[in-house]
Amino acid sequence: xxxxxxxxxxxxxxxxxxxxxxxxxxxxxxxxxxxxxxxxxxxxxxxxxxxxxxxxxxxxxxxxxxxxxxxxxxxxxxxxxxxxxxxxxxxxxxxxxxxxxxxxxxxxxxxxxxxxxxxxxxxxxxxxxxxxxxxxxxxxxxxxxxxxxxxxxxxxxxxxxxxxxxxxxxxxxxxxxxxxxxxxxxxxxxxxxxxxxxxxxxxxxxxxxxxxxx
Numbered sequence: 001x002x003x004x005x006x007x008x009x010x011x012x013x014x015x016x017x018x019x020x021x022x023x024x025x026x027x028x029x030x031x032x033x034x035x036x037x038x039x040x041x042x043x044x045x046x047x048x049x050x051x052x053x054x055x056x057x058x059x060x061x062x063x064x065x066x067x068x069x070x071x072x073x074x075x076x077x078x079x080x081x082x083x084x085x086x087x088x089x090x091x092x093x094x095x096x097x098x099x100x101x102x103x104x105x106x107x108x109x110x111x112x113x114x115x116x117x118x119x120x121x122x123x124x125x126x127x128x129x130x131x132x133x134x135x136x137x138x139x140x141x142x143x144x145x146x147x148x149x150x151x152x153x154x155x156x157x158x159x160x161x162x163x164x165x166x167x168x169x170x171x172x173x174x175x176x177x178x179x180x181x182x183x184x185x186x187x188x189x190x191x192x193x194x195x196x197x198x199x200x201x202x203x204x205x206x207x208x209x210x211x212x213x214x
Contacts (some may be wrong), residue, residue: 011035013117025049025056035096039136040064043102044109055113062102068149069105124153124167132170147171170202174214 014030022051024049033041042063049056060066062073063085075082086097109129115122128151132144148171155165163179 053115058110066107066129067134068107070107073106120157122155126151
């Protein structure tokens with residue numbers, strides 16, 4: 001019998017520290033998968049700046065985002081308790097592991113997004129902070145080689161209701177995705193059948209009813 005022991009909700013949140021200005025980038029701090037199984041949990045601090053048709057992002061990630069450890073964890077210099085990240089989860093997951101936040105290896109990551117002259121199409125370039133050596137498949141003996149730290153992608157906007165995207169990741173893997181979106185506040189109920197008309201007395205029935213009231 002197949003047991004879905006790693007099936008769980010995914011919950012993320014992000015707090016914007018300040019908005020983008022002429023000189024300063026928009027800066028945010030966020031947490032990924034903070035109440036899940038812990039397979040994809042991570043934290044980040046990221047800055048994004050728009051320059052014409054380019055969106056430029058640079059950030060520092062921990063957990064899943066920072067597994068490559070290409071920089072020293074800056075919080076580790078303040079306290080040794082940030083140098084190691086606890087592994088595993090409480091029970092089978094579903095609990096927030098506050099004790100893991102911003103601990104363990106850290107990595108720089110970044111990306112460029114280019115809005116092409118053709119409005120529906122955007123192109124993306126990403127520098128990956130994860131090396132995939134500690135991914136769940138890799139821990140179970142499934143090879144996940146990373147031939148390149150750079151990922152490339154394209155996103156085509158189908159309209160307000162969806163996107164289609166394609167990417168080339170880790171220097172060896174193609175992916176294809178499709179996103180549907182809606183706003184439930186804009187949905188309205190639609191009638192499938194006309195309502196039954198209210199019963200109305202005919203003229204003869206009205207006279208008979210009047211006689212019966214005397």
